[in-house]
Amino acid sequence: MLLQIHEPGQTPDPHADDRGLAVGIDLGTTNSVVALAHDGETRVLRDGDGNGLIPSVVAYGEDGTVLVGREARRQLLERPDTVISSIKRLMGRGVADVKAVAGTLPFELDSAAAGGMVRLKVAGRTLTPVEISADILRAVKARAEAAQGKGVDRAVITVPAYFDDAARTATKDAARLAGLEVLRLVNEPTAAALAYGLDNGAEGLYAVYDLGGGTFDISLLHMEKGVFQVRATGGDAALGGDDFDHAVAEHFLAERAAALGHSTLTSAEAKQALATARVAKECLSVSTQGEWFIDLGDQPSRHALDRATFEALAEPFVERTIRICRGVLEDAGVTADEVKGVVLVGGSTRVPLVRRRVAELFGRPPLADINPDEVVAVGAALQAEALTVGSDTLLLDVTPLSLGLETMGGIVEKVIHRNTPIPVALAQEFTTYQDGQDAMLIHVVQGEREMVDQCRSLARFVLHGIPPMTAGAARIRVSFTVDADGLLTVSARETVTGVEQQVSVKPSYGLSEEEMAVMLRASMLHAREDMELRLLTETKVEAGRSLLAVKAALAVDKDLLSAGELAGIEAALAALEALLSGTDRAAVQAGIDALEAATKIFAERRMDRGIRQALAGVSVDRLDQTLLPDA
Amino acid sequence: MMTKDTLPAAAAALLPCWSCKGPVSARALFCSTCGAVQAPGQADHFTRLGLARGFDLAPADLDRQYFGFQRRLHPDRFATRSPKERALSQQQATALNDAYETLKDPLRRAAYLLRLAGQVVNVEQAGTVDDPALLMEAMEMREALAEADGPEAVAKLQAKAEQDVAACVKALSAAFAADDLDGAGRLTTRLKYLGKLADEAKARRMRLTRHDF
Numbered sequence: 001m002l003l004q005i006h007e008p009g010q011t012p013d014p015h016a017d018d019r020g021l022a023v024g025i026d027l028g029t030t031n032s033v034v035a036l037a038h039d040g041e042t043r044v045l046r047d048g049d050g051n052g053l054i055p056s057v058v059a060y061g062e063d064g065t066v067l068v069g070r071e072a073r074r075q076l077l078e079r080p081d082t083v084i085s086s087i088k089r090l091m092g093r094g095v096a097d098v099k100a101v102a103g104t105l106p107f108e109l110d111s112a113a114a115g116g117m118v119r120l121k122v123a124g125r126t127l128t129p130v131e132i133s134a135d136i137l138r139a140v141k142a143r144a145e146a147a148q149g150k151g152v153d154r155a156v157i158t159v160p161a162y163f164d165d166a167a168r169t170a171t172k173d174a175a176r177l178a179g180l181e182v183l184r185l186v187n188e189p190t191a192a193a194l195a196y197g198l199d200n201g202a203e204g205l206y207a208v209y210d211l212g213g214g215t216f217d218i219s220l221l222h223m224e225k226g227v228f229q230v231r232a233t234g235g236d237a238a239l240g241g242d243d244f245d246h247a248v249a250e251h252f253l254a255e256r257a258a259a260l261g262h263s264t265l266t267s268a269e270a271k272q273a274l275a276t277a278r279v280a281k282e283c284l285s286v287s288t289q290g291e292w293f294i295d296l297g298d299q300p301s302r303h304a305l306d307r308a309t310f311e312a313l314a315e316p317f318v319e320r321t322i323r324i325c326r327g328v329l330e331d332a333g334v335t336a337d338e339v340k341g342v343v344l345v346g347g348s349t350r351v352p353l354v355r356r357r358v359a360e361l362f363g364r365p366p367l368a369d370i371n372p373d374e375v376v377a378v379g380a381a382l383q384a385e386a387l388t389v390g391s392d393t394l395l396l397d398v399t400p401l402s403l404g405l406e407t408m409g410g411i412v413e414k415v416i417h418r419n420t421p422i423p424v425a426l427a428q429e430f431t432t433y434q435d436g437q438d439a440m441l442i443h444v445v446q447g448e449r450e451m452v453d454q455c456r457s458l459a460r461f462v463l464h465g466i467p468p469m470t471a472g473a474a475r476i477r478v479s480f481t482v483d484a485d486g487l488l489t490v491s492a493r494e495t496v497t498g499v500e501q502q503v504s505v506k507p508s509y510g511l512s513e514e515e516m517a518v519m520l521r522a523s524m525l526h527a528r529e530d531m532e533l534r535l536l537t538e539t540k541v542e543a544g545r546s547l548l549a550v551k552a553a554l555a556v557d558k559d560l561l562s563a564g565e566l567a568g569i570e571a572a573l574a575a576l577e578a579l580l581s582g583t584d585r586a587a588v589q590a591g592i593d594a595l596e597a598a599t600k601i602f603a604e605r606r607m608d609r610g611i612r613q614a615l616a617g618v619s620v621d622r623l624d625q626t627l628l629p630d631a
Numbered sequence: 632m633m634t635k636d637t638l639p640a641a642a643a644a645l646l647p648c649w650s651c652k653g654p655v656s657a658r659a660l661f662c663s664t665c666g667a668v669q670a671p672g673q674a675d676h677f678t679r680l681g682l683a684r685g686f687d688l689a690p691a692d693l694d695r696q697y698f699g700f701q702r703r704l705h706p707d708r709f710a711t712r713s714p715k716e717r718a719l720s721q722q723q724a725t726a727l728n729d730a731y732e733t734l735k736d737p738l739r740r741a742a743y744l745l746r747l748a749g750q751v752v753n754v755e756q757a758g759t760v761d762d763p764a765l766l767m768e769a770m771e772m773r774e775a776l777a778e779a780d781g782p783e784a785v786a787k788l789q790a791k792a793e794q795d796v797a798a799c800v801k802a803l804s805a806a807f808a809a810d811d812l813d814g815a816g817r818l819t820t821r822l823k824y825l826g827k828l829a830d831e832a833k834a835r836r837m838r839l840t841r842h843d844f
Contacts, residue, residue, distance in 0.1 A: 183710050227698045330837055387710035394702050421728040423706065423721050483721060484706040542713045545667070549651035552665035557653065603652030610645050610654025 020151035022183060022388045023144050024191070024380025025137070026158050027171065029088040029240060030213030030347060032056050032136055033377035034144045037385035042195070042378045045147040052374055054143060058135045059083045060123040068139035080271040081108065082123040086242055087136075089214040090129040091174075092167030093118050108267075117170075130170050134177035141178060154181045156384040158376050160215040161187035161400050162235030164446050165458050165488050172485070181534065183387045185485040188212075189219035190230060190397055191379030192345040195370060197223045205231070205338055209358050209366065210345035210376075211321060214240040218325045220332045220339070226393040232332035232419045233400050234324050239317060241281070241348030247313040248277035248305070256294055256301040269296055276303070284310045285350045311353045318357050325361055331419060342366040347373050397422055403458075403480055403488060406443035408433060410452045415480045418448065422486060427479040429495075436468040440476055442492050463492040465499040536585045539592075543576055546592050550599055553606065560605040572598040649715070660704065660723065668704065668716055671723045675747060676730035686744060686807035686815075688734060697731045737800045738826055741819040744807065750816055765821055772828045782839040789832035795825045 023045070026033045031053040035044045044052040051070070059072035060082050067075070076083045095109075095118050110119040110126050119126050137157075144152045157180075159171050168185055175182045189208035196202065203224050210217040217235035221228055253265060253273050276292050280303075283290050289306035329336060342358060344366045349355065358366050370378065386393055398421055404414040407430070415428050432440065440463045447455030466474050475495040482488050493499065550573060558566065576591035644657040650667035657672045677684040680696040702708075704723040709716050733739050745751070772792065779785045799822045806814040 184707065225698075227702075229698075327837070330833065383707075387707055390708075392702075394698065394705060395707065396698075396701060396705070421732065423725045424728055425725045481725075484724070538714070541711070545650060545713050545716070549648075549665040549667060553651040553653050556664050599652065603647065606653040607645070607647050614645060 020153035021144070021148055022154040022156070022384040023152055024156045024158075024377050024382070024384045025140055025180075026188070026191075026374075026377035026380060027088065027133065027137065027140070027174075028056055028212055028376075029086050029215060029242065030056060031373065032140050033374055034140045035374070035377040035381035036144070036148065037378075037381040040382070040385070042381050044374050044377060045144050047143065052377075054136070054140060055085075056088065056136050057083060057085045058087070058132055060125060060127075062123055066135050068136055077272055077275055080268050084120065084122060084127075084132050086214055087129050087132045089238060089242070090118055090120075091133065092164060092170040093129070094166075130174045131177065133171070133174035137175055137178035137180060141180060153179065154183050154384070154388070156184050156186055156191075156380040156387065157182055158188045158191045158380050159185050159486075160210075160212070160235060160237055161189050161217040161219055161230075161233040161397075162215065162237045163486075164237070164401060164456055165403075165486070166456075167237065168486055172487075182485070183384060185487075186380055186383050186395065187217070187219065187230070187233070187397055187400075187486075188215075188376045189217050189233065189345065190221065190228060190395055191377075191383065192343055192370075192375045193219070193221045193223065193228055193379070194382050194393065194395065195375045195379035196343050196367070197228060202341060204340040205334065207325070207339045207342045207362065208345055209321070209325070209342055209349065210235075211348040211354060212240050212346035213348065214238065214242050216240055216321050216324065218321070218328050220328060220334070227396065228393065229396045230398045230419075230421075231334075232328045233398060234328040234331065235400070236320065236324060239320060241346070241351070243317045244281050244310075244314045244348070244351065245274055245277040247317070248280055248310065249273040251305075251309075251313055252277060252280075252292070252294060252301075252303045255303055259301050260299055269294070272296060280305055281310065281351070285352060307352070314351065314353055318351075318353055321354075322357055322361055325358075336362050343375075344368040345372050345375055397484075397486070399424070399482055399486065401446045401456075402448055403444070403446050403482070404455070405430070405478060406441075406445060406452045412445055412447070412450055412452055412455055415478070416482065420482075422482045423484050425479065425481045427477050430476045430478060431472045432466065432469065432474045432476075433471050435471050437471065437474070438466050438468060439464045440466060440492070442478060442490065444480075444488070444490050458488070459490065461490075461492075463494065463499065465497070466494050467497050469496075532585070536583060536588070539585050539588045540580055543580060543588050543592050546595055547573060547576060550595060553599070553602065557602070557606050557609065560609065561602060565601065569595075569598050569602065660700075668709065668719045668723065670719055671726040676733050676743065679726060679730045680734065682734070684744070684747070686737075686741060686804050688740065690735070693731065693734055697727060700727050737803070738819065738822050741803055741807075741815065741822065745812065745816055745819060748812055750812055762817065762820065765824060769824050769828060773831070776828075776832055776835060779835075782836055785832060785836040785839055789829065789836055792825060792829035792832050796822065796829055799825055 021036065024035045024037070033044060033052055033054065035042055037043075046052045054069045055073040057069065057072040057076060059067040059075045059079070061067070062082070072083055073085070076085060108121045110121045117128050117130070119128055120132070141152050141155075155175065157171060157175055159168055163171070171185060172182050189210045192208050192210065193206060196208075197206070204222070206221050206223060208217070208219045208221065210219075215235065215237050216239040217233065219233040220231045222231055223229075249270070253269070256269075256273070257265075272294055276294050280290065280292050284305065284307045287307075289304070291302060291304045294301050294303065329339075339362055342362045342364065344355070344358070349358075349366075349368065349372050355366060382391075382393075383395065385391065398419045399416055400418060402414045402418045403416040404412045405428070407413045413428065413430075416424060416426050430440070441460060442463060443452065443460045444458045445452055445455040446458050449455050463476060466476070476492055477495050478490065478492045480488060480490055550569065554566075554569070561569070572591075572595040576588070576595050579588045579591045582588070645654045646657050647653065648655040648662040648665060648667060648669070651662060651665035653662070653664045655662045655664070655669060658674070659669055661668055671679075675684070680693070680700065682688065682692065682696055701724060704720055704727060706717060706720045706724055709720040712720075733743050772788070775788055776785065779788055799818055803815060803818045803822065806812075806818055
């Protein structure tokens with residue numbers, strides 16, 4: 001029998017060809033971009049007119065139609081109450097979070113929704129940000145499929161590094177609704193660094209300054225020989241170019257109110273002022289002054305603005321980003337002059353004021369030779385290829401925010417500190433504070449502040465069944481696990497009796513599994529078939545692994561079997577291989593189980609041989625292969 | 632009589648591979664027969680990263696070993712594999728991160744070495760200090776910090792604190808080299824306090840410089 005030899009752990013997915021394409025998606029506040037990598041060459045997937053950007057705008061028709069992108073954006077002014085933009089700002093937000101900023105958002109919130117995830121009223125429907133983001137992702141998926149003439153079912157999706165757990169979970173849920181399997185959530189600055197570093201062979205310490213429409217991130221990365229190690233990251237999930245627009249719009253509306261003698265604002269006026277402000281901002285990035293009109297009904301107003309005035313309006317927001325940059329440099333224990341280069345990401349870095357202030361801080365002109373609107377999607381595409389096909393590059397990311405628990409007096413006990421490399425698992429012991437206390441509330445929070453009410457609440461659950469003991473005698477071990485996507489799981493265990501409870505941190509501002517199930521059923525994607533297909537694929541992956549494992553074992557230890565036994569195993573192998581071309585998941589699983597049963601004695605004899613050899617002092621080199629990292 | 636204790640270590644350390652069911656060393660990262668990733672076994676942080684046990688550790692060596700192992704074991708290498716392989720790779724990467732984070736920081740590395748030697752120094756929580764000289768030094772530094780009124784004065788104190796930290800790390804290296812565990816224990820406690828003072832000075836300087844604009 002001929003056997004393919006692979007590096008340990010590097011055997012290829014035997015059924016890669018069955019799968020659709022894996023793309024990289026930058027799901028942005030203002031625009032979304034989708035890109036594809038093949039053999040390290042990347043391509044942004046464009047529409048017929050060559051546009052790479054898909055405006056993250058969704059128009060909902062009264063008849064149930066959903067329109068995404070440029071056409072939806074065109075309707076933003078005509079039918080403002082049925083068109084949603086900047087939905088990313090609400091991802092993972094709770095009702096209470098949003099109330100504080102409700103006045104500045106061009107949305108009508110469903111005030112009836114008590115607690116939990118925020119909901120929007122649009123065109124007679126009530127929608128969550130997850131569903132609206134899913135509509136954007138469906139359009140992105142369709143764009144990619146049209147461009148490639150092939151199904152797309154897996155994606156690397158980027159999120160702001162500063163996105164908290166709730167927002168990350170919401171993003172993953174949105175992808176699931178859109179029929180996309182998320183291979184990995186990658187932080188936007190990290191994706192940009194990947195695109196940038198691979199293109200330029202950059203080595204050393206780099207800063208990625210990412211100012212998008214609604215989020216700001218700054219990451220410090222060390223790059224060397226294909227390793228992208230995030231050293232520190234910081235940001236603000238509610239700070240971006242939208243804030244410039246709002247400042248300019250307020251300026252315009254104040255002028256308009258003065259000119260027309262109005263005092264109240266309609267939602268339509270606010271939306272048009274915002275749209276006009278955005279145009280003015282973009283113009284003032286290239287020219288130094290201009291004049292704009294807000295034209296509603298028979299009441300037009302004229303607004304002149306020069307760059308100096310614009311910069312005065314934008315300055316407080318840019319200043320906030322610079323302060324965050326200084327904090328991240330301090331966190332990493334480095335000075336600005338140790339940074340070898342600064343990469344600009346996000347459309348808002350086109351604003352000259354931003355470039356000037358970043359150049360001042362780092363003492364060097366920033367790099368922007370990859371289109372700042374597309375660089376994140378390009379990095380995501382490279383990572384999608386790395387995950388599905390393999391790659392020599394490695395992204396080592398960190399937790400952006402500290403994770404902790406509420407303790408007595410509302411004080412936060414941090415369990416995982418910010419900038420800890422992920423994946424990570426840490427545990428801490430707590431105890432009871434009352435005699436006979438039989439339950440403990442576990443309140444998980446995220447943030448840097450000392451008091452619980454200043455941090456973000458992620459989840460609460462109760463560990464019941466603690467045996468009665470005197471105060472301080474129980475030992476409750478709370479474990480935090482953060483996976484490579486940055487998603488948290490928390491479990492609590494009373495170590496004397498072993499009472500245990502585990503939660504994936506999801507509830508507070510997320511969708512429950514039941515809500516997800518309802519949405520999946522309601523989605524146009526034939527969710528059941530979709531889910532079944534995914535399970536089938538997983539089972540086939542498992543079958544492939546099982547086949548390779550048994551063949552590898554036969555190649556080494558076939559002599560332990562009689563001819564009859566060998567024939568039995570080979571028959572089971574052939575049967576399972578035949579099943580792989582079918583679509584019957586239960587049959588494939590039965591084939592795996594049959595192969596397992598057929599090789600049981602073989603496995604026992606192989607273990608016996610291994611131990612006999614070891615006892616006889618036979619070199620166990622073959623058994624003892626540990627890995628030597630590249631020198 | 633043959634007991635588990637008298638088995639040659641290599642035989643006692645054989646486990647069945649979860650995937651191909653054949654024998655695999657408990658220390659192996661991958662099965663030599665079928666290539667499947669294995670669970671991270673019990674190993675101290677130095678062994679896990681293939682480093683000699685000791686306080687002196689060049690950051691470049693640590694990085695090279697850590698990157699080398701992560702290149703093979705990180706979950707990104709297993710994204711399209713079976714759930715079991717993905718879970719094992721996450722465990723492996725988590726163990727590597729734990730080792731890396733512990734060994735990277737001189738204070739945590741020192742405390743860890745002492746723990747391996749059976750001595751406990753708690754670096755996470757403030758414990759009692761029975762070194763009056765250290766207490767006096769810390770008090771004086773705190774007073775100086777409280778009295779420093781400008782960013783420059785604080786920066787000077789921060790520089791002094793950082794020098795003290797560097798000197799203490801040097802002394803620790805000598806203590807470990809001489810196998811003087813008691814001395815190393817005292818110096819580790821001292822390093823913990825000096826590090827806190829340096830952090831306080833840094834935090835205060837950041838607050839002061841942020842008022843500048």
